[in-house]
Amino acid sequence: MKDKFYQYIQNLQDQITSKLESIDGHAKFQEDLWKRPEGGGGRTRVIENGNVFEKGGVNISGVHGKLPKSMQTYFKVGDVDFFACGLSLVLHPKNPMVPTVHANWRYFEMYDDAGEIIDSWFGGGQDLTPYYLFDEDAIHFHQTCKTACDKHDPEFYPNYKKRCDEYFYNAHRNEGRGIGGLFFDYCKATQSKSMENWYNFVTEVGDSFLEAYVPIVERRKDLPYTTAQRNWQEIRRGRYVEFNLVHDKGTLFGLKTNGRIESILMSLPPHVQWVYDHHPEQGSDEEKLIQTLQEPKKWI
16 A cells, blocks of 8 residues: 555656646746655655745655654554655745645554554645635635545545644634645544545545646736735735644654654745734725634535
8 A cells, every 4th residue: 555655646746746837837846855864755846936836845755664752652652663655735826816725645554563564544635725815716626625525425525624624723823724625634444444445535635636726826826916915925924834833743743753854844935924913904805814714614
């Protein structure tokens, strides 16, 4: 399974970066191959200063070795070996009318002393963080997520949307990071679902990513915007940074397992503002966004 899924994310990385380069029309992804001293490595691809994408990363990795003490405590296990692989992407567009997007699809295994698998699971999801809210964009993104889920289980979309709303939440701000999407984790073999079933589901969602995001980019990338709207985008990006550094389990896992810092922190936007006690004008589009983020919304 680990070889099969790693091959899948290699191919998916190629598909996504190729499509994004064609949309940008100017910038190309810079590729960085790296190795982890404890075992494994990855292929980082970063795009910067493009016509459409100010900064973005589409990274894959496959790492293995002894599970660090901090993660043994987290998973409530003793000395075990692990393997983890996944594709993680974040895109920060230049135009504030185009939303930031994040996605991740991953697979994890743990082994006993004999090298036998004692636990394995899939996880992942995709979510949208707009700076200006266009209802039709939110509906399109969620409908694409639901369509992918419904092919496998009618309970998946409502359950994983709810988890996404709960997970990507800045509790210290009492607001969502964005308008959600899907979030699933610890997808393990059961009587009703094999690991093969989970593989088919996770790859279905991965394959739906470009369909979910690209039409939104193409609708919004050439819209005019003001300096004030750009400032708002940078203020909201600050909230994104706060979530990733304070709450995100993937970031914390990478930092605690001697992960590659450049790859882990590629999710951070290049230009951000933290304005003291900032509040948008009453009745403005900016206030509309804030109000929407206060309470998860049923988009479809």
